Amino acid sequence: MFHTVNSKFYAIAGVLVFLFVLEYGILAVFLRVQNHHTMQVEEAVVFERDIRTLHDLFYEMRFWEKSVLLRRQPNADKKFGIIIEQFRKRILKISNMQPQASINEKINLILQSLARYEEAFNQNVQYKTDQRLNRTRIDTAYQSLTSNVLRSNQTSLLKPLFNLTHFLTTYRIDTRKSEYQALLLVVDYIESKLLQARLIDPRMQGYIYNFKGLLVKDFELEEKMNSIDQGFDVITVHLMDLMENISREAQDILKLKLLETGKSREKLNKIFLVSSTLSIAVFLFILLIIAREIIYPIRSMANVMKEVENKNILSRFEYHGNKKDEIVQLGLAFNEMLDTIQTNNEALLSYQNALEKKVFQLAASEKELKGHREHLERIVQHRTSDLTVANTLLTKSLKEKDSLLKEIHHRVKNNLQIISSLLKFQANQTRDEQSAALFKDSQDRITSMALIHQQLYESKDLSSIDFGLYIKNLLNCLMRSYKQKSRTIRAEIDIDNITLGIDVAIPCGLIVNELVTNALKYAFPADEGGLIFITAQWADKDSIELLIGDNGIGMPENFDIRTAETFGLQLITGLVEHQLTGKIEFTRNIGTQIRIIFKNFSGKARI
Structure with a gap:
């Protein structure tokens, strides 16, 4: 079982x-x-x-x-x-x-x-x-009675008073019935003596009756207490x-x-x-x-x-008991395994002899392969040395390229600054205000491009710039440029963590320059105070939404930015639709708002 x-x-x-x-x-x-x-x-x-x-x-x-x-x-x-x-x-x-x-x-x-x-x-x-x-x-009552009896000067009443005092003291100590009755007899005797001497009057009679009544009440209380x-x-x-x-x-x-x-x-x-x-x-x-x-x-x-x-290997399992037992069957299976091992061992001995012959042959082949391997290792070592030298030259070339790019950006920035200074000088020399304004607008546009090249050669990454830092610097330059009007105007910037390549940053800078300049010049007449705001955020993983607006007087009802005849607005439209391949929207709410949506190419130039 x-x-x-x-x-x-x-x-x-x-x-x-x-x-x-x-x-x-x-x-x-x-x-x-x-x-x-x-x-x-x-x-x-x-x-x-x-x-x-x-x-x-x-x-x-x-x-x-x-x-x-x-x-x-x-x-x-x-x-x-x-x-x-x-x-x-x-x-x-x-x-x-x-x-x-x-x-x-x-x-x-x-x-x-x-x-x-x-x-x-x-x-x-x-x-x-x-x-x-x-x-x-x-x-x-006792004191009143005795004092009145003593005032009568009757010597015959002294002994009864003495007996009264004695029995009263004894009754107070023992409170027995005999002392109580004796005390009543003494009081009656004193009363009779006072009657004989004709000394009793209503007051004396009252003292006697009061004293006897108190004695009776005291004895009744004593009887009740004894019963209780x-x-x-x-x-x-x-x-x-x-x-x-x-x-x-x-x-x-x-x-x-x-x-x-x-x-x-x-x-x-x-x-x-x-x-x-x-x-x-x-x-x-x-x-x-x-x-x-x-x-x-x-x-x-x-x-x-x-x-x-x-x-x-000739040892075997010896069993005593039922062959159906699982452990006994395991021992018998172990015996069969040993028999199989013994048979295989004999076959392996013969196979070992044949294998030893092949081992000698393989040893000779291995010696030959070792010589070929050493030759290959010498070739690989020589090639590795050549690659190390080439890598060093390539690294040096990349460093020289970075230095050259920084120098180019620096020189472009300097040239743009010179052009800006020439425009400023020319604007100061001309007497025509309209021409001076045109010179100033051109100067601001060149300054916006010069800031990009300045930020590029000052940063470690030569292919892109921090858009938020760039807009902040550009806005500061414009506010200083129009300091007479910007004293009462407040600026707010809210830009996400966005980096732009130079081919995207320059058109964006020119667009911001034009719109902020227009707001500073026309949105707040008569030195009125106001707000200029710039926001930039990711519309999706590839697109950026740029919003520039103010709370000034706004644009006329029939104004259309695409049909505007001014150079600045035409420049904005051209930069958005052709350079950035984006969309531009104009909104009249409180003041003026321009919304631009364009693709960001992560700092890589478009071809």
Whole structure:
């Protein structure tokens, strides 16, 4: 069934995966149960700690209760309120933890008892306050009564007053019924003595009645406080019993959870130990199968390979097992390969002898070829030397050509400058303004061409110029030339990164010169301010769009640039259509705009 290596591999891998999943499942169950029990123990520990904290808070509450009732500390009532509020919050927290039904029932009883306890305590505090106020009034009434009796100067009343003071002090200390009754008898006796001496009047009668009424009220308050104290003690004892019961029950729950956790851990440890032992046994059995079915045949083949490596070609693979096994078949195929190698080796030996003879023949031929190769290398070396000399002469010639071109451009620029200076001199000599204007126009046209030659010999590239830099220099020259009118005129230039050859740059320069000159002369009459703008951008990858315009007075409605009779406009039309082979458009919007579209030949001259 498992004859191939793949089938054996998948069977072993399946068993290992099964063992891994089994162990992982057991471990997951173990950890889950352990985590569940741990959480239960933690909850039980937290619950027991909260109960113990509640127990401590109860005794602290009892301490501050006594302090409030006995007035031992000034802030005892505030501290008692804080403690009882903490006690109530702790009880509610424990109730929200969803404890057992018996504990939950006791918690409800504690809450009910706490409400009765707080109510009884508040009543007791109120009665204590009323009693202190009433005793202050008793002291005041006692002082008024005794002072009035002493003012009567009756020595027979001194002993009753002494008895009154004695019994009042004793009553204040013990507050027993006997002292209360004795105190009333003394007050009645004093009243009778005052009647006998005829010293009693309405004011004295009022002091006696007020004192007796305050004594009666004080005793009634004492009786109420005693009654409340008895109920208060019952509530306190009940709370103490509930606290002790719930504390013992919380400890019992904690012990039970710890015991259950220990038993569960012991049971899971046994299961894990059994499953681990079984997995180790199965794993060892799988290793035994791998050793017998895979490792031993492979090791046998490896031994044969080592023998063959040591030139023992007669060594063969020995098998024990099923011939259908894939590894055994590989060993048998290896034996057949060795048989084939042995047969081929014998054939190769005979072929080697014949080959050695041919090698001797080839060695002789190679020696002859070596001589021919050395001869060819000498010829190539001689030709290389000749090419190096020719290359040096060519480089020198190119440098001389560049220097000559720069010198030509420089001399052309100088000649054009001389012509411009002659025209300027002639314009200054003539008295006819029209002729002087014609001389000046010619001078500006020559200056535009001279700038091109100047920019060419000043740059590294002798075949093209930077169009933007050229227009900027040309515009500066024209503005200086017409400085009287250009003081109020502003110029704006926006030109893309464009380079032009000399045959394109000269007509473009003449066109810009003519249009800017016309704008400076005619677009802004009476020294009005204005704007002259020049833009140039790529219309497409080969064409350039040149726009020259102003915001001056504009051209007449019937104006047509192609039928204009002035030399400058005829020159513009001829340069655009014949020299640049482009198109020209005239627009009247705000001022005048001339749009020219022409092909750029990347600085190469057209033939």
